[in-house]
Amino acid sequence: MTDRRGGLLQGRVICGRCGNRMRVRYQRVSARLEPYYVCHDVAAHDAGEPCQSVRGSAIDDAISLLLIETVRPAAIEVALAVEDEIAERIEQANSMRLKQLERARYEAELARRRYMNVDPANRMVADTLEADWNDRLRRLDALQQEHDRLRQSDQNLLGDEARTRIRVLADDFANLWNDKRVESVERKRMLGLLIEDVTLIKSERVSIHVRFRGGCTTSLDVDKPKSMALVRKTQPAVVSVIDELLETYTDQEVATRLNELGHTNWQHQRFTARKVALIRTTYSLRSRFERLRSLGLLTGAELAAQLEVSQTTIHQWGRQGLLKRQIYGHDHRCLYEPLGDVVLLRGTGGRKATPPTFITA
Structure with a gap:
């Protein structure tokens, strides 16, 4: 089951456009569920578009920072006092339920006595x-x-555990709030003791208007979260570096060089040859092969046809250093520098073997 950790303001967000409550919706983003605050009332009643939808992570982070910066031990004590008042009301409700139970027991016992005292012969009354x-x-x-x-x-x-933890860490609310041992529901409960509601208005930025319990208010703005298309977009500086490196290196060598320079992709992962190839395709960058071909380098088949030998011989001469070659891909795939107008003088085999030579025609 995927953990849905967001939605810190669940049940407390008000749409700044229509005044209705905004609900939390979850959307899968990179193998996790990301919260969104969505106003669906207009869409539900008038079959229109939602008033607004705001990605929740940036809002939750801003509210968390606001609480950490503004909450003081005195405010914690006020929150505990409010909790005591709530506890008193809960106890009153519990007392009323106990009275209802006592009344129900009495009525059940009375009904039992009536049944036990009835004449068994009077079956209709007994039933x-x-x-x-x-x-x-x-x-x-x-x-x-x-x-x-x-x-x-x-x-x-x-x-009692939550109340005790709040008191013990009253002098360090930030540690309490960021404590990974604190469950999401407990963090929402603490927020509910301090904040009445939060109004969101999405425009060029997202305006957040916070109303604390007791009447105090404050406002702040945050940047709208980037769309996934922008989040996943490779930084222009990285694309430029890749374009420059491809003049000299293969995809695998480019990936190695990028990692050495400390670059990562949008998921903060190291680069691989496959990731570099994908970026090349996405941004229409010429491959190492295309760059070498534009410089006039030849394939093994082309050079073999020129020298009237087999491709195997060409590759063997390349490995021996008789032909200058440039690697462009994995498995030592390469292109060969042109020889120009030359004549091949074949070497000889045997104990006194001589290598082939090339002379200008």
């Missing part, structure tokens, strides 16, 4: 009282299960 007793028991069981569920939910909401 009616038995059905009433069973109904009371089912209602009691449903109330008990609902009470247990809500009680557990309340305990999770106001756990």
Whole structure:
């Protein structure tokens, strides 16, 4: 299961255009789910386009930084006081549920007594009282299960461990907020104790208007997150370096040189020959092969035809250094420098073998 860690402001974002609540939607980006704050109300009711959709990571980061910069121990104590008030209200609700349970138990017990005291011979009355007793028991069981569920939910909401951690780290809120051991739901709960709501307006930049609990407000702007097309786009400086290196190096050698220079792709990965080839194709850069051909270098087949020998012989002479060659790809694929107008003097074999020579015609 993919962890959905974003959406810090879930349930607290207001659309600055229409005033409706914005919902969190998740979109898969590079094997993870990225949160987006989306206003769907107009689209849902009028079959139109959403008011606005804002990628959540930049907003969440800005709000996190704002909290770290503004929250002080005194504010933490205020938040704890608010939590105490919430705990008191939860306890009041729990007391009301307990009274409902007690009433349901009493009614179930009363129905049981009525059934037990009925004359067995009066089957119609007995069946009616038995059905009433069973109904009371089912209602009691449903109330008990609902009470247990809500009680557990309340305990999770106001756990002693979370409260203790907040108090212990009151002097260092940044450590608490950035603590990887803090669950996402707990971080959202802490934010909810401090922030009432956040209004977003997307234009050239994204305007963020924050309303704290107690009435204080503040505003800030962040740059709109780049589209994935721009995020994945290779930096012009890197493309320029690749173009320059291809004058001298193969794709694999270019990748090695880029890594030595400290360049990485948009995912901060090291370059490979395959990545360099993809960039060449994307930005219409000439390959090493094309550059060498434009300089007049010949293939093995072309040089073999000129000298009237086999391609195998040409490649052998190239490995021996008799012919000047330039590597352009993997597996030592190469092109040969032209010999001009020359005549081949074949060498001799045997114990006193002599290499072939080339003389100007």
